[in-house]
Amino acid sequence: MQQVAPGTVGHCGSCSSPLAALQVPAFRRRRRRRRRRRRRRGSRHGPGLQPVRKSPPGAGRAGMRLPGRLALLRSTPLAARPPGRVRTGRAAARRGFSRGRLGGTMAEEAKKRAAFAAVDKHVQNNQVLGIGSGSTIVHAVQRLAERVKEENLAIVCIPTSFQARQLILQNGLTLSDLDRNPELDVAIDGADEVDSDLNLIKGGGGCLTQEKIVAGFAKCFIVIADYRKKSDNLGEQWKKGVPIEVIPMAYVPVTRALTKKFGGVVELRMAVNKAGPVVTDNGNFILDWKFDKVHEWREVNSAIKMIPGVVETGLFVDMAEVVYFGMEDGSVSMREKQPC
DSSP states (O other): OOOOTTTTTTTTTOOSHHHHHHHHHHHHHHHHHHHHHHHHHHHOSSEEEBSSSEEEEEEEOGGGGOOOHHHHHSSOOOOSSSSSOOOOOHHHHHSSHHHHHHHHHHHHHHHHHHHHHHHHOOOOEEEEEEEEOOOOHHHHHHHHHHHHHHHHHOOEEEESSHHHHHHHHHTTEEOTTTOOOOSSEEEEOOOOOOOTTTOEOOOOTSSSHHHHHHHTTTTEEEEEEGGEEESSSTTSOOOOOOOOEEGGGGGGHEEEHHHHOEEEOEEBBOSSSSBBOOOOTTTTTEEEOOOHHHHHHHHHHHHHTTTTTEEESSSEEEEEEEEEEEOTTTEEEESSSOOO
């Protein structure tokens, strides 16, 4: 059998048979040659930055192979990286840090400032409070729990949803209901949009009916929101329409009646993490009516509620006394219809 000399195409130092060496694919041979060249360069220049070619003195970076952003990110400890969401892999080198997250953090801080201002101003000892639903209410309940603990306040809380009930219990507050406390001193809730007349669109979270009941039986209805919810007319900021809670068997005829009477587009709200439509705490469906013009909201609200099958609308007309907005600059602005 013919012997294959070392260094020829068929030679393989780790192969016991020349025939096995001949079966090494070409791409592997090329890869081995590249590795040998890199090792030779490393032995001449040592670890670290390696010259690609000889350059005259003063050439600086022109002759150096510098590590890319991905290599720098991988070699930098997490503790030494800038604050923000940690990205890994190619996405981190390509996009850096998210501006959207920074904007979200600003809005969340604005919600917190509005919630704290409302609780500090309007909550007193021996009150019955209505606790609304949504992300802004989380901050209000947090501040309420702090004050109850620090000032030993006697507060009774009425929830507007399952979420609100859980918040009350998790923060160690006293839970009650409208059967035992039919009259409330203050109700605090968020909003999806607030116009210049303090009319609201609510119900983005699907809790509009119980929210309206609790707010309606409160002596003072306080709304807390961030700067994104502030507008002159409803529909300027909130583009998802007016939520309308309906009996499930009636959602099709109610949809037809709404579009025929008021125009616009009506959609059955579909669930995200389950198959089928959203089901409220009351076991009903939600229609989102996307209107195409500014209406006389008191008349529209009354007309919608006259349609058979409609349980409640997300239009809160002439209900809010005071609205607190957390602003982008860190301040809190207030719109007030009457002192509360």
